[in-house]
């Protein structure tokens with residue numbers, strides 16, 4: 741499998757996940773402008789202001805790469821699709837599509853963060869990713885200092901696999917340690933029935949071979 745007829749849309753409880761499309765630029769620009777202070781510590785691409793035409797260019801790039809099966813950036817839209825609540829994606833950071841591996845990436849816009857939306861979206865990405873998509877393993881990686889992101893991984897039952905020390909340049913100065921979490925399709929199918937809001941079991945760190 742070198743090409744993927746990627747699924748286009750998932751309707752969640754209070755949100756829609758879908759590929760960005762032509763005309764979504766203003767929504768991305770507005771969500772990005774609101775969220776600069778919130779994103780700046782963790783996202784190297786965060787900008788204080790995204791002109792609408794830059795937003796439109798970006799969503800067109802996302803759409804083109806989606807159709808070419810080169811990368812899958814996914815918007816988190818309100819149910820009426822009039823507002824962008826955040827952005828997510830299945831990123832090919834562990835190898836090409838043939839590996840069956842992808843990394844889930846995500847941000848929730850500043851005014852929607854802290855209300856439990858992040859874990860609900862990641863749970864939806866796992867549910868969708870292991871059913872309509874062909875993923876066999878979905879990973880979640882974050883700066884070890886990003887406690888909200890680590891909490892999302894724990895709340896979604898992702899397994900802690902280890903820490904890659906000094907793996908990337910930090911957004912500010914120095915290097916960052918990367919916390920690695922993942923679930924395989926087998927893990928997902930064997931999971932006990934539980935909601936994203938359930939208290940997670942204690943993480944059991946496992947060294948990365």
Ligand SMILES: CC(C)(COP(=O)(O)OP(=O)(O)OC[C@H]1O[C@@H](n2cnc3c(N)ncnc32)[C@H](O)[C@@H]1OP(=O)(O)O)[C@@H](O)C(=O)NCCC(=O)NCCS
Pocket residue numbers: 778779782783846847848849852853854855856857858859881882883886887888889891892
């Ligand atoms: C990380 C992020 C996706 C979480 O989404 P969210 O919708 O805010 O998720 P929640 O509302 O469940 O909040 C996350 C959890 O982290 C906790 N949290 C938030 N900030 C925290 C902090 N500074 N220290 C410790 N815990 C923190 C919250 O209390 C909550 O845990 P709880 O439910 O046990 O109280 C969102 O905050 C975000 O977009 N952050 C900026 C971008 C980013 O870091 N993306 C992830 C990159 S890997």
